[in-house]
Amino acid sequence: MESRVSAADEKSPGLNSESSPHQSIGVVESWEEEKVDQRNLHQRVWDSFKRDPTLHATPQGVIGSNGKVYDVESAARATAESPLARKLKGRHLQMIAIGGSIGTGLFVASGKTLSQGGPASLLIAYSLIGAMLYCTVHALGEMAVLFPVAGSFSAYSTRFLDPAWGFAMGWNYAVQWLVALPLEVVAAAITVEYWNSAVSPAAWVTIFLTLIIGINLFGVKGYGEAEFILSIIKVIAVIGFIVLGIILDVGGGEKGSYLGGRYWSNPGPFSNGFKGVCSVLVTAAFAFAGTELVGLAAAETANPRKSLPTAVKQVFWRICLFYIVSLTLVGLLVPYNDPRLIGTSSSDAKASPFVIAIKNAGIKGLDSVMNVVIMLSVLSVGNSSVYGSSRTLAALAEQGQAPRIFAYIDRQGRPLVAIGTASVLGLLAFLAASKEGNTAFIWMQALSGLSSIFTWGSICLAHIRFRRAWRLQGYTLEDLSFRSQPGVIGSWIGFLFNVLVLIAQFWTGFSPVKPPGGEPVKGALALTGSFFEAYLAAPIVLVFYVGYKFWARTKVMRCRDMDLRTGRRELNLRELVAEEELERRGWPRWKKCYKFLC
Numbered sequence: 252m253e254s255r256v257s258a259a260d261e262k263s264p265g266l267n268s269e270s271s272p273h274q275s276i277g278v279v280e281s282w283e284e285e286k287v288d289q290r291n292l293h294q295r296v297w298d299s300f301k302r303d304p305t306l307h308a309t310p311q312g313v314i315g316s317n318g319k320v321y322d323v324e325s326a327a328r329a330t331a332e333s334p335l336a337r338k339l340k341g342r343h344l345q346m347i348a349i350g351g352s353i354g355t356g357l358f359v360a361s362g363k364t365l366s367q368g369g370p371a372s373l374l375i376a377y378s379l380i381g382a383m384l385y386c387t388v389h390a391l392g393e394m395a396v397l398f399p400v401a402g403s404f405s406a407y408s409t410r411f412l413d414p415a416w417g418f419a420m421g422w423n424y425a426v427q428w429l430v431a432l433p434l435e436v437v438a439a440a441i442t443v444e445y446w447n448s449a450v451s452p453a454a455w456v457t458i459f460l461t462l463i464i465g466i467n468l469f470g471v472k473g474y475g476e477a478e479f480i481l482s483i484i485k486v487i488a489v490i491g492f493i494v495l496g497i498i499l500d501v502g503g504g505e506k507g508s509y510l511g512g513r514y515w516s517n518p519g520p521f522s523n524g525f526k527g528v529c530s531v532l533v534t535a536a537f538a539f540a541g542t543e544l545v546g547l548a549a550a551e552t553a554n555p556r557k558s559l560p561t562a563v564k565q566v567f568w569r570i571c572l573f574y575i576v577s578l579t580l581v582g583l584l585v586p587y588n589d590p591r592l593i594g595t596s597s598s599d600a601k602a603s604p605f606v607i608a609i610k611n612a613g614i615k616g617l618d619s620v621m622n623v624v625i626m627l628s629v630l631s632v633g634n635s636s637v638y639g640s641s642r643t644l645a646a647l648a649e650q651g652q653a654p655r656i657f658a659y660i661d662r663q664g665r666p667l668v669a670i671g672t673a674s675v676l677g678l679l680a681f682l683a684a685s686k687e688g689n690t691a692f693i694w695m696q697a698l699s700g701l702s703s704i705f706t707w708g709s710i711c712l713a714h715i716r717f718r719r720a721w722r723l724q725g726y727t728l729e730d731l732s733f734r735s736q737p738g739v740i741g742s743w744i745g746f747l748f749n750v751l752v753l754i755a756q757f758w759t760g761f762s763p764v765k766p767p768g769g770e771p772v773k774g775a776l777a778l779t780g781s782f783f784e785a786y787l788a789a790p791i792v793l794v795f796y797v798g799y800k801f802w803a804r805t806k807v808m809r810c811r812d813m814d815l816r817t818g819r820r821e822l823n824l825r826e827l828v829a830e831e832e833l834e835r836r837g838w839p840r841w842k843k844c845y846k847f848l849c
Contacts, residue, residue, distance in 0.1 A: 343475035344562040346482035347545055349569050353485045354632040355438055356538025358625045361578060362585075362604045364534045366592040367764055368527035370582025371520035376531035377538070377578055381570035383748040384539050386741035387707045390714035391546040392563035396733040399555040400818045404546055404706060406646060407713040411720065411813055414652075414805040419795035420709050421647045423788070427540075427702035428640035429673055430695040433680035435633035436460050437692065440683060442626040445601060446619070456680045459630060464674045467637045470665045474638045481631040488624040489573045492605055495612075496580030504612040514586040522587050523764050529755035530764045533700065533785070536752060538574070540703040541635055542566060543710065547642055560733045577605075584608040637677075641669035652799075693784060701756065701788035708749035711742040718742075720810040753789070760785035 365373050391404060400406050405424060409417025440455035448455075466477045502509035521527060545562050581604045585592070591607050603625060609618045645666035648658035659668045682691050718739050721731075728734060735741060760782040765771040772781050799805070835843065 343479055344545060344558045345565055346479045346486075347475075347562070349482060349486060349565050349573075353482075353489070353569075353573060354435075354538075354541075354628040355625065356534070356540065357489075357574060357577070358605055358621075358628060359603045360534050360538060361581060362592040362602045362607070364531040365581065365585065365587050365604055366589075367523060367534075368531040369518075369520050369522035369587045370515060370579075372522065372528040372531045373578055373582055374575065375528055376535040377574050379748065380532065380535040380539055380752075381574060383745045384542055384707065385567055385570060386735075386737045386745035387710050388542060388545065388563050388566045389735035389737055390742045390745065391543060391710050392559050393731060393733055393735040394714060394717060395546040396556050396559050397731060398818045399559075400646075404543060404710045404713070405643060406650065407717070408709045409650060409652075411713040411716040411808060412709070413800075413807045415796050415800040415803065416709065417650070418647070418652045418799040418803075419792050420706060421643055421650075421652060422795050423702050423792050424706055425640050425643040425647065426791075427699040427706075428636040428643070429676050430679075430698050431636035432463070432633055432640070432673060432677040433682070434692060434695060435629050435636060436463070436677060436680040437683045439626055439629040439633065440680075442622060442629060445622045452683050453681055456683060459633070460674075460677050460680060463630065463633045463637060464670075464677070466634055467641070467670055467674075468665070470663050471638075474634060477634055478631065481627055481634075484624060485628055485631070486573070488621065489577055492621070493572075493576055493580060495617075496577070496584060496608065499608070499612050500580065500583050505614065510583060512583065514583065518586055518588045526759060526762075526764055530759045532752050533704075533756045533759075536703055537700075539570075541632065541639075543703075543706060544635055544639055546710075547639060556732050563733075581605065581608065584611065637670060637673045640673045641666045644669040644672065694787070697784045697787040698791065699788065700785060701753065704749050704752050704756075705788070705792055708746055708753075711746035711749065714742040715739055715746065716808070716810060717813075720813040720815060723810050724813075724815055726815070756785055 361373065364376065368376065394407055398407070398410075405417050405421035407417075408420045436456055436459045437452070439459045440452040443450070443455050444452075466473050498504065500510050523530070545559065545566070585604045585607050589607060592602055592604065603621070606618045606621050606625075609621060644653055644657040645660065647653035648655055648669075657666070657669045657672070660666050679691070679695070714735070737744070761778060763772050763778075763781045763785075772778055
């Protein structure tokens with residue numbers, strides 16, 4: 252202490268030998284605080300990447316004494332106590348729900364579905380998938396509000412179905428997003444070619460990949476803010492197209508010709524009949540992929556009970572407004588036999604029916620604006636892919652279903668190793684510059700083709716089993732913080748419809764629809780390749796499930812034995828409901844209507 256005081260005396264002109272002991276102590280303390288502050292200033296960034304020593308993502312006992320027995324209770328506790336940062340706000344969740352998954356599935360792939368099935372098939376398929384997803388997201392919302400745990404739906408499969416199925420669903424979902432990053436980065440580079448850019452695609456891949464990784468290194472707050480801004484842009488673009496589409500259809504464009512339902516008469520509402528409708532279903536499911544990220548984000552939301560129900564309700568409006576209305580207008584403005592709809596790839600902006608409709612109207616410059624929106628949409632999905640894969644890998648590690656290194660979460664709540672893994676796999680995007688790149692991307696896309704269907708079906712089945720366990724263990728619906736509007740019936744509808752989509756995809760896989768303007772697929776080798784391109788995800792999921800089932804010797808969870816307490820948000824529900832009811836009485840009528848609908 253004396254040496255420190257003397258050092259302070261030498262450096263502090265205001266401190267002399269006549270100072271009181273209390274003054275000396277005060278100077279020493281301030282000097283030590285200043286030293287600590289200086290150290291933190293220099294090392295703050297570096298220290299933020301270190302693991303928090305007080306947090307243990309994977310507690311002891313997740314794996315049984317024989318190394319194979321799966322401990323469901325410990326796994327549930329691990330996901331409930333995940334050190335992920337809770338920094339997402341209500342506005343982040345709402346915009347993720349409204350525009351988070353709007354990307355090439357709507358803007359570009361809808362052109363392929365229009366050419367394969369016609370405008371009527373397009374509406375039927377997207378409406379059916381939308382209705383199924385409405386039931387699915389409500390089921391997910393009910394469980395996520397009650398159990399806002401890391402891993403969300405894969406953790407629910409582990410807890411309410413079978414740990415082996417939870418393992419399969421977790422890795423299925425992780426692989427879906429891991430391969431999505433290079434695919435979306437390449438898609439963003441392809442959109443630049445719309446302007447006949449002379450810059451190499453590899454240069455754009457580098458720029459876009461660096462941007463996406465940088466956003467995710469800012470943590471969940473960076474992801475939330477980026478999605479908030481990008482979703483606003485996408486929502487404005489879709490609303491703008493709807494207004495423009497109505498004007499063009501009634502003859503308000505530069506060419507001034509009234510279209511009405513002309514293209515529903517010639518060339519007609521359907522292409523390829525019933526098989527055309529079936530082939531469109533999976534593409535429609537691809538367009539909605541990512542909607543379930545709302546549930547995955549629950550573990551990093553400050554107040555899931557308040558934010559999640561609002562976000563879940565807004566999914567309905569996104570389905571109705573952004574998909575059904577906009578695609579109705581697309582079917583009125585673009586005939587399904589337009590040769591430009593075929594395109595060279597699933598991300599070729601020139602094949603976008605939105606761009607084609609604008610070009611047909613003769614509006615100069617607006618097609619480029621729409622292409623910019625498509626590029627930003629692709630980057631948004633790429634951003635979500637890093638978030639989705641990293642959080643799922645971290646949750647799997649916390650449950651003992653992945654290498655423990657993936658559970659490394661730093662002091663800022665970032666799963667660094669998982670983010671790093673996703674980023675490294677993103678380097679596969681540089682295959683775009685090679686001759687075999689297209690073949691590699693076809694099989695990478697096949698890996699994730701049916702992933703969303705399995706995920707959604709598992710969510711619905713987990714909700715059905717959860718509700719049964721909830722009743723058998725003596726709880727009532729009034730004890731739930733948020734209830735699914737379609738209820739268990741909606742979950743049954745969602746589950747059965749997912750099964751029907753798998754059957755339809757199986758049929759169109761081994762008996763594919765004739766490509767528009769091309770020759771039908773013939774020959775055993777060609778048909779086998781076509782089938783696995785469409786159905787590769789199914790055998791991979793089965794291998795994950797059966798392999799882990801035998802290795803860990805897991806059992807299907809019985810409703811009476813399910814853990815309904817670990818990770819549950821303990822809320823004084825009656826008091827909260829009474830307070831909210833009192834608050835609602837003071838709302839104006841417009842706000843009451845808005846809150847009921849949203």
